[in-house]
Amino acid sequence: MAVLQFREAIKHAIDEEMSRDERVFIMGEEVAEYNGAYKVTEGLLDKYGYWRVIDTPISELGFAGLGVGAAMNGLRPIVEFMTFNFAVLAADQIINHATKVKYMTGGQADCPIVFRGPNASAGQLGATHSVAYDSMYAQFPGLKVIYVSEPNDAKGLMKSAIRDHNPVLFMESEQMYGLKGEVSDEEDFIIPIGKGKIKREGSDVTLVAHGKMYHFAVKAANELAKDGIECEIIDPRTVKPLDLKLIVQSVKKTNRCVVIDEAHPFAGLAAEIGFLIQREAFDYLDAPVLRVCLPDVNAPFSKPLFDAWLPSPKNIIDAVKQVSY
Amino acid sequence: MAKKGTSDIRFAPTGMESPEKGGVQKGVDLPAATRKKHKSLGLTTQHLKDMYQQMYLQRRFEERAMQQYQKGKFGGFLHLYIGQEAISTGTVFAFNNDDDIITAYRDHGWGLCRGISANEGMAELFGKATGCSGGKGGSMHFANVKEHFWGGYGIVGGHIPIASGLAFANKYNSNGRISACFFGDGAVDQGALHETMNLAQLWKLPTIFVVENNGYSMGTAAKRHTVAEIVDRAKGYGMKSAVINGMDVFSVFEKMKEIAEDVRKHSEPWFVEIRTYRYRGHSMSDPQKYRTKEELEEYQSIDPIERLKSYMLQEKLFKQSDIDSIEEGVEKEVLAAVSFADESPFPEESELYTDMFVEDNPYFHV
Numbered sequence: 001m002a003v004l005q006f007r008e009a010i011k012h013a014i015d016e017e018m019s020r021d022e023r024v025f026i027m028g029e030e031v032a033e034y035n036g037a038y039k040v041t042e043g044l045l046d047k048y049g050y051w052r053v054i055d056t057p058i059s060e061l062g063f064a065g066l067g068v069g070a071a072m073n074g075l076r077p078i079v080e081f082m083t084f085n086f087a088v089l090a091a092d093q094i095i096n097h098a099t100k101v102k103y104m105t106g107g108q109a110d111c112p113i114v115f116r117g118p119n120a121s122a123g124q125l126g127a128t129h130s131v132a133y134d135s136m137y138a139q140f141p142g143l144k145v146i147y148v149s150e151p152n153d154a155k156g157l158m159k160s161a162i163r164d165h166n167p168v169l170f171m172e173s174e175q176m177y178g179l180k181g182e183v184s185d186e187e188d189f190i191i192p193i194g195k196g197k198i199k200r201e202g203s204d205v206t207l208v209a210h211g212k213m214y215h216f217a218v219k220a221a222n223e224l225a226k227d228g229i230e231c232e233i234i235d236p237r238t239v240k241p242l243d244l245k246l247i248v249q250s251v252k253k254t255n256r257c258v259v260i261d262e263a264h265p266f267a268g269l270a271a272e273i274g275f276l277i278q279r280e281a282f283d284y285l286d287a288p289v290l291r292v293c294l295p296d297v298n299a300p301f302s303k304p305l306f307d308a309w310l311p312s313p314k315n316i317i318d319a320v321k322q323v324s325y
Numbered sequence: 326m327a328k329k330g331t332s333d334i335r336f337a338p339t340g341m342e343s344p345e346k347g348g349v350q351k352g353v354d355l356p357a358a359t360r361k362k363h364k365s366l367g368l369t370t371q372h373l374k375d376m377y378q379q380m381y382l383q384r385r386f387e388e389r390a391m392q393q394y395q396k397g398k399f400g401g402f403l404h405l406y407i408g409q410e411a412i413s414t415g416t417v418f419a420f421n422n423d424d425d426i427i428t429a430y431r432d433h434g435w436g437l438c439r440g441i442s443a444n445e446g447m448a449e450l451f452g453k454a455t456g457c458s459g460g461k462g463g464s465m466h467f468a469n470v471k472e473h474f475w476g477g478y479g480i481v482g483g484h485i486p487i488a489s490g491l492a493f494a495n496k497y498n499s500n501g502r503i504s505a506c507f508f509g510d511g512a513v514d515q516g517a518l519h520e521t522m523n524l525a526q527l528w529k530l531p532t533i534f535v536v537e538n539n540g541y542s543m544g545t546a547a548k549r550h551t552v553a554e555i556v557d558r559a560k561g562y563g564m565k566s567a568v569i570n571g572m573d574v575f576s577v578f579e580k581m582k583e584i585a586e587d588v589r590k591h592s593e594p595w596f597v598e599i600r601t602y603r604y605r606g607h608s609m610s611d612p613q614k615y616r617t618k619e620e621l622e623e624y625q626s627i628d629p630i631e632r633l634k635s636y637m638l639q640e641k642l643f644k645q646s647d648i649d650s651i652e653e654g655v656e657k658e659v660l661a662a663v664s665f666a667d668e669s670p671f672p673e674e675s676e677l678y679t680d681m682f683v684e685d686n687p688y689f690h691v
Contacts, residue, residue, distance in 0.1 A: 025497070051497070057527065062486050062520025069490020069504075072475065073425065075497060092517075096480050097487060106459030107680035108470035141689075142681055165683035194688060241688035 001182040007040045009151035009183050010116075010172065013158035014041070014078060016188070018048055021076060024162055027054035027063060028080030028117075037082050038118065038177050064090030064115065068098050071113040071167075078162060081117035084133045084171060090115075098167040099142030114161045119147055119171035120212060120262045121299055124306050130299035134211070135261070135268040137169050138240040144193055145239040147171035149214035151181035153237050156191030164193060173212045196243035198250065202230035205320050206250040208273055209260040210236050213292075213311060217260050220316035229324055239269055247273065248280045255286040256323045260316055261293045268293060287323035292316050338549045340615055353540045353547065353600040355627075358573035359580075362640070366579050368418075370642050376418060376574055377637065378651050380410040380630045383434040385659045386443055390433070390450055393663060394609055399451045401463050406434040408572075408604040411629035412537055413438045415577025416505065420585055425473045425491040425504035427484050429512065431537075431603075432477025436467035439474035443662035453669035460672045461680060473502075482508065482515030485534070489525045489594075492532035496592060503588045505533040511542025513551050513558065525594040526562045533584060534596045537571065539603040544615040559596035571601030572629050575636075 004012065018024045025048075026041060032055040035042040045053040056063040060081060067077040081087040087094065098111050120132035134147045146161060146168065148154045154172070161168040183189075199214070200221055209217035214235050221231035232250050236243055251257050257277055261270040270291035277289050292315045300306055327333035359366075363373055387405045394403050406413070413434040420426070428435045436446055441457045449456030450464055458466050458476075468476030475491065478484035488506030495502040512518060513536055525532055542550045559566030567584065570576040577599065584595050602624035606613045637643040681687060 054528075057520075057523060059520035059524060061517055062489075062524050065483070065486025065517065065521070066490040066493055066524060069427075069487035069492075070494045070497070071490070072487065073491045073494035075494045092480060092483055093486065096483055097478075101476070102683075103680045104458060104462045104466040105468040105470065105476050105680075106457070106461045108458070108468050109475065110683055112683075240690065242690065 004183045006151045006179045007177040009155040013155045017162040023076045025052040026078040060089040064093040071111045072109045078114045084119045112165045116170035118174045122174035127298040132262040134239045135263045144168045147211040152183045194241035196236040196246045200233040202232035205256040206254045207233045213260040219313040252284045257289045258319045259291045290319045358570045359576045383410045404431045405605040409601045411574035415574045419582035427475040427488045428507040430465035432467045440472035444665040447662035447666035451666040454672040455669040482512040482517040486521045492530040503531040507535045510538040510547045522562045531592045536598045543607040556598040566596045569599040571599040
């Protein structure tokens with residue numbers, strides 16, 4: 001095992017896939033000469049040249065759509081968004097084109113493309129730079145949505161995303177790029193899309209948490225363990241396809257569940273998982289499924305307001321205590 | 326200063342008033358057609374026959390489709406290309422067969438020109454399994470990818486960046502192919518066009534942006550929805566440009582051939598405005614109150630199909646009986662297509678879940 005930063009794990013995955021397949025290229029704002037706004041693509045220009053590492057203007061709609069066309073015409077683009085907040089400008093290409101072209105042409109055109117970049121909040125960046133989009137995109141048929149929490153998952157799933165023959169959204173976090181973790185040095189290390197992982201075993205409450213929230217769940221679980229409450233933490237890693245089986249198995253064991261999600265509450269992943277658990281494990285539940293997510297409010301700038309807005313380990317602890325009666 | 330709360334305050338230019346009162350009526354002014362004869366354009370009499378057959382097929386296919394729609398044989402939208410056939414035909418004859426073409430939802434003519442049979446086209450309109458897109462696309466989503474027709478798209482301007490992506494892949498692979506994106510004058514107002522023109526010029530993509538300016542963005546005359554001359558958009562990007570008479574297949578063929586060769590040679594984009602006219606409404610539900618009968622008749626009097634026919638007869642290349650026999654052949658083909666579509670089966674219900682993902686056993690959330 002090598003210890004890598006999150007950004008390095010992603011870069012290694014991209015590098016390996018670019019050297020494996022000449023059809024893979026990366027484009028986005030500042031990915032080439034600047035070496036990446038968050039240094040994810042550092043060194044790739046030197047290695048692969050201007051042909052395959054391409055700086056774009058600030059034209060998310062334009063270059064996302066250009067990626068869709070390039071994918072349809074035989075290439076395998078990786079489109080970097082400086083943040084998924086900017087990808088909203090490209091939503092027509094992701095939602096109306098990448099996901100639909102195969103279906104509406106009766107299967108004649110494929111669209112193997114990866115859209116990647118940081119998702120959700122990253123400190124006091126104000127209302128337009130702080131939204132988690134994974135649940136929203138998971139709503140649309142035809143998209144696979146990945147939002148990882150640790151370097152090892154980032155590497156294995158990024159490789160899967162690039163090899164996938166369909167459109168994939170791969171979400172990261174500005175605040176996790178420097179996070180270090182052990183990454184498998186197995187040759188050609190792949191984690192299949194759609195497989196969650198039990199990252200902490202416990203018998204009292206199931207916590208489902210992905211992306212940045214996973215780390216909050218770990219903090220909460222460590223605190224709760226001091227009080228004798230053992231949480232089982234499941235990181236779904238992939239929002240869609242969702243590894244429902246893994247979650248249901250755990251809930252059948254613990255009989256309690258708290259879902260932690262950095263999206264707003266309405267119709268998000270937390271709501272979906274809550275519904276699925278009642279359908280699949282109704283008789284096993286000893287308490288209602290609770291969720292810890294953002295309030296139905298925009299991100300504020302002011303530090304105390306921001307702290308009140310973002311889910312915290314304390315919120316998770318409170319929810320766990322609420323279901324552990 | 327105009328008085329608050331009165332109709333002295335105007336935003337969108339009006340179209341319903343007389344020109345004296347500032348109303349905008351007529352959509353397009355046609356540039357002169359080419360004076361060249363077929364031989365000096367490199368066209369043989371066989372080419373003329375094929376062009377005529379193709380244009381007549383597009384016309385009759387849609388006239389029959391309209392009848393079937395009115396009879397309730399199929400639903401959804403139906404946007405007819407009637408009047409604009411010289412553009413698809415002239416372009417396809419000017420291009421290499423493996424050059425990539427993509428268009429908006431007024432796509433039947435393009436599909437027929439690029440290898441979709443009348444049977445497959447009509448069946449697609451009917452939503453049948455034998456349609457070119459398996460009945461999943463319908464009128465707006467004809468496609469024949471193996472013959473480099475990437476389809477019709479339903480979001481105005483949404484396919485413009487995709488066209489440049491096709492060109493990007495062609496340049497990436499140095500395969501000598503070019504791409505061309507066709508869209509209506511309404512799409513000129515979309516931000517996607519600006520972003521993509523900038524990218525294409527900056528990255529020297531081998532692609533052609535083509536506005537099929539038929540004078541109306543749905544019910545809004547071109548001069549009511551967009552400023553200045555459309556072709557002049559190119560200047561802001563330092564892009565090569567041209568205006569073409571779209572009511573004359575020779576003019577389209579001549580200029581598009583020249584442009585295609587230039588794009589292929591220099592790997593630089595072009596912005597082309599082809600002026601034309603659609604005889605029918607925007608879609609079938611359009612009462613067409615935004616234009617006069619006289620205006621429509623003016624364009625019908627310079628119909629591109631009639632024009633080609635006149636040339637073929639006047640130049641004594643064909644006899645009236647030759648023309649009649651082409652037309653009869655097309656008529657039979659189209660009627661057979663209606664029967665084929667009518668008799669074809671609808672897709673099996675299991676088809677609902679195919680063509681979403683590439684893998685054989687994809688995940689569907691339930």
